[in-house]
Amino acid sequence: MALQASFLPSALSPHKEGKVGGGIKDSAFLGTSLSDHVKSDLNCSLLRCGKRLNASVGVRAQTAAAAAAATASPAIERATPEGKKTLRKGNVVITGASSGLGLATAKALGETGKWNVVMACRDFLKAERAAKAAGMSEGSYKIMHLDLASLESVRQFVGNFRLSGMPLDVLVCNAAVYLPTAREPTYTADGFEMSVGINHLGHFLLARELLEDLKASDYPSTRLIIVGSITGNTNTLAGNVPPKANLGDMRGLAAGLNGVKGSTMIDGGEFDGAKAYKDSKVCNMLMMQEFHRRYHEETGITFASLYPGCIATTGLFREHIPLFRLLFPPFQKYITKGFVSEDEAGKRLAQVVSDPSLTKSGVYWSWNKNSASFENQLSEEASDPEKARRVWEISEKLVGLV
Ligand code: LMG
Ligand code: NDP
Ligand code: PMR
Secondary structure, three states: OHHHHHHHHHHOOOOOOOOHHHHHHHOOHHHOOOOHHHHHHHHHHHHHHHHHHHHHHHHHOOOOHHHHHHHHHHHHHHOOOOOOOOOOOEEEEEEOOOOHHHHHHHHHHHHOOOEEEEEEEOOHHHHHHHHHHOOOOHHHEEEEEOOOOOHHHHHHHHHHHHHOOOOOOEEEEOOOOOOOOOOOOOEOOOOOEHHHHHHHHHHHHHHHHHHHHHHHOOOOOOEEEEEOOHHHOOOOOHHHOOOOOOOOOOHHHHOOOOOOOOOOOOOOOOOOHHHHHHHHHHHHHHHHHHHHHHHHHHHOOEEEEEOOOEOOOOHHHOOOOHHHHHHHHHHHHHHHOOEOOHHHHHHHHHHHHHOOOOOOOOEEEEEOOOOOEEEOOOOOHHHOHHHHHHHHHHHHHHOOOO
16 A cells, blocks of 8 residues: 555546547657557557456456556546646666666666656565665665566455556566576475576566456557567577577476476476576567466557566576676677667666657567667567467466466
């Protein structure tokens, strides 16, 4: 409820009347104005909102009455075909926002004054300190506990988020671990190998559960974003540095990734932490496409993944040997020139969350040297529809959805 108290003033702030076009233009991010194409997309979204209202009220009914009253009535106003101006801030959940890319994105979105950021983190205190140290303003964020290494925690997070009464407009699946030096596998609470368990399976359950909430949102553009990576794409030089990603026939995944009945690796091979991470990123990119195929048309939700650039200074490399951590940033800065700062990467992800020109669904975004976004090509494996379907179907069994 504290969440609500801190976010309500902006949610209920008075609105100006205006045409849809004007309103949308005002909400453009980073000064980007709208193309006609996007305007018409957004108009469609607004109309769709009307259709979604019943569902919205259904979800809201699970929450406290006061919360429902606070959020439902402006939603009705927004849904009018005349197209009233957006009244409230957007609500975005970012997993793993206690450091690196997630934190930088939370800060970038919070600073626009247009977003309430829910930082979904496993370490509450660390997240609070990180938000303060980054200079995030008090009213712009709320920390909620989420440990992706436990499916129970994922379900609890979903329940707590719903109790808060906030609509969900954008979900960003960003958290990850990278365990390149581990000799033996470690496991999540549910017995899955840790990297795939956290990076893919935890997010898969979270995204599947929160899809209902995204569907119920009346926000003009709803999005589900998953952070992918170049290292999972074998059509690039970086993706060819061994060990390479490869899901094989997924026999290890199908057997539960627990090392009891089968392997801890998706492809059934020997444990390799660096490969497990890259495989998990392939799953992330496949998952986004499968969501797109199954739900984009019906829901209008934008499903996208991205490679934000090589953010060589983040906590992702905390488990790597000290020499690597020392040399990796200059290597990326001066040799590959793939380096990007945490701030810059945060702005990129923030664009994918809120820029009206990045509403296309089913896209894997990357940025060129001038920091301009473009639709990138995924590797053959990371864009294989049959693999996407199999990852989806096996994963829903593993996380108990079927
Ligand atoms: C693995 O080793 C381990 O097996 C695994 O357990 C895990 O730890 C994993 O990724 C972590 O590493 C892989 C091995 C790769 O990595 C290394 O040991 C290399 C360490 C190098 C560290 C890199 C950063 C430091 C670089 C130092 C440079 C000094 C910079 C100083 C800068 C100062 C500037 C002032 O093995 C290799 O490295 C072998 C090299 C493999 C190169 C792969 C290239 C393949 C190219 C294939 C081409 C394919 C073509 C694709 C075409 C695409 C076209 C679009
Ligand atoms: P960081 O390690 O800085 O951030 C990862 C975040 O994930 C941290 O906040 C961490 O929490 C959180 N996290 C880890 N495990 C869990 C868990 N079980 N439950 C909840 N949260 C968890 O790394 P980056 O910022 O670099 O990584 C962010 C994303 O960017 C990842 O998806 C990564 O794959 C991707 N990426 C990164 C690249 C890079 O060059 N750095 C390149 C391409 C993609 P805590 O703070 O508590 O440890
Ligand atoms: Mg890689 C050519 C460009 C390029 C880019 C953009 C990256 C990104 N890397 C590139 C090249 C190379 N790397 C080359 C030529 C080598 C051999 C020296 C190399 C090595 C290397 C290692 C050992 N690179 C790495 C590692 C890691 O441990 C990182 C990793 O694979 O984590 C899974 C990594 C990365 N290189 C990148 C990026 C973005 C990473 C971070 C991984 C990620 O988040 O996906």
